[in-house]
Amino acid sequence: MKSVFVAGTGTDIGKTHVACALIRALRLRGLSVDAFKPVVSGFDSDDPDVSDPGRLAQALGEPDALPRISPRRYRAPLAPNLAAALEGDVLRLDDLVGDCRDRLARADRDLLLIEGAGGVMSPLTDTATNLDLMVALNLPVLLVAGSYLGTVSHILTALEVIRARGLSVTALVMSESLSAPDLVQTCQMLRGFEARVPLILVPRDATWSATELADLIFPQATKDEAARVH
Numbered sequence: 114m115k116s117v118f119v120a121g122t123g124t125d126i127g128k129t130h131v132a133c134a135l136i137r138a139l140r141l142r143g144l145s146v147d148a149f150k151p152v153v154s155g156f157d158s159d160d161p162d163v164s165d166p167g168r169l170a171q172a173l174g175e176p177d178a179l180p181r182i183s184p185r186r187y188r189a190p191l192a193p194n195l196a197a198a199l200e201g202d203v204l205r206l207d208d209l210v211g212d213c214r215d216r217l218a219r220a221d222r223d224l225l226l227i228e229g230a231g232g233v234m235s236p237l238t239d240t241a242t243n244l245d246l247m248v249a250l251n252l253p254v255l256l257v258a259g260s261y262l263g264t265v266s267h268i269l270t271a272l273e274v275i276r277a278r279g280l281s282v283t284a285l286v287m288s289e290s291l292s293a294p295d296l297v298q299t300c301q302m303l304r305g306f307e308a309r310v311p312l313i314l315v316p317r318d319a320t321w322s323a324t325e326l327a328d329l330i331f332p333q334a335t336k337d338e339a340a341r342v343h
Contacts (some may be wrong), residue, residue: 117283117330118219118252120243120275122267123232126259127288131315132226133172134323135330140174143261144223144331148173149216150183151209151246152197152230152237153263155190165228184212192236206241210249217250224330227252233271244274253283254268255330256310261290269306284329288315 128166136146136314148169161167166183170176185204187196197204213227227250229235229243236242247254248257254275258268268285287303289296296314303312313326 114217114220114223114337115330116227116252117255118247118250119226119228119237119255119257120247120271121229121232122256122258122264124235126257126290127286127315128228128257129168131255131257131288131323131326132228132287132323133168134315134321135326136169136172136226138323139224139331140332142327145221146224146226146253147181147216147222148226148228150203150212150228151212152187152193152231153183154187154193154196154230156183156186156188158186158188169228185209193230194236196240204238206238206245206249207238209246213246213250226255232267233274244278247275247280248278251280253281254316255283255286257286257288259290260287260293260296262294264290264293264299265303265306268303272307272310280309284311284313284326286315287327288312289317291317 118133119128119132132148136148139146150166153165156164161179162171166179167180170178174293187193187200189196189199194204230237231243233244234242237246258264272282287300296316300312300314311329315321
């Protein structure tokens with residue numbers, strides 16, 4: 114089973130939108146996909162479908178899979194460790210890593226997406242960030258960014274720290290932000306500083322198909338091999 118960690122340069126920049134589009138694109142090709150978001154905050158149990166795990170469950174075509182996708186759910190829209198503390202819980206990195214490894218050990222999908230909470234350096238516990246979880250899992254990274262003014266600095270910083278910790282970046286996805294500079298122009302500016310990683314642009318369009326990203330994650334040879342196995 115192939116696995117990818119979906120990380121972001123910040124909060125609310127489109128990680129789940131990109132993950133859901135990728136799930137739908139791969140499912141249309143007959144590949145089996147699953148998603149895991151080890152912790153989520155800002156979760157409203159009265160309206161779960163609009164949450165990140167709820168949207169992932171809908172993309173998977175499994176609306177009842179939300180508890181499996183996100184076993185640790187907290188109501189307050191705060192950093193996960195703060196949201197957990199308000200409910201009398203304490204988040205520990207070892208527990209989050211263990212949850213992810215248990216899911217990774219189940220070779221029942223062609224692709225497992227593990228989605229972080231917030232940005233690369235956002236706190237998950239009182240002493241650990243998303244990056245610490247990423248390093249512990251040592252998965253290839255799909256980095257999602259916005260196109261807002263200042264995003265190039267955030268992208269380059271995120272790439273620098275990810276690579277400094279020995280992780281590889283499979284692709285960078287730039288999701289168009291509202292009231293932002295021109296998406297293509299921002300991409301061209303970024304290319305002057307970062308030319309190694311594949312860059313995919315996501316216009317603000319709910320019908321974006323993620324075809325190019327699906328091709329990158331699952332090249333044709335890999336898709337053919339998966340078809341023979343199934």
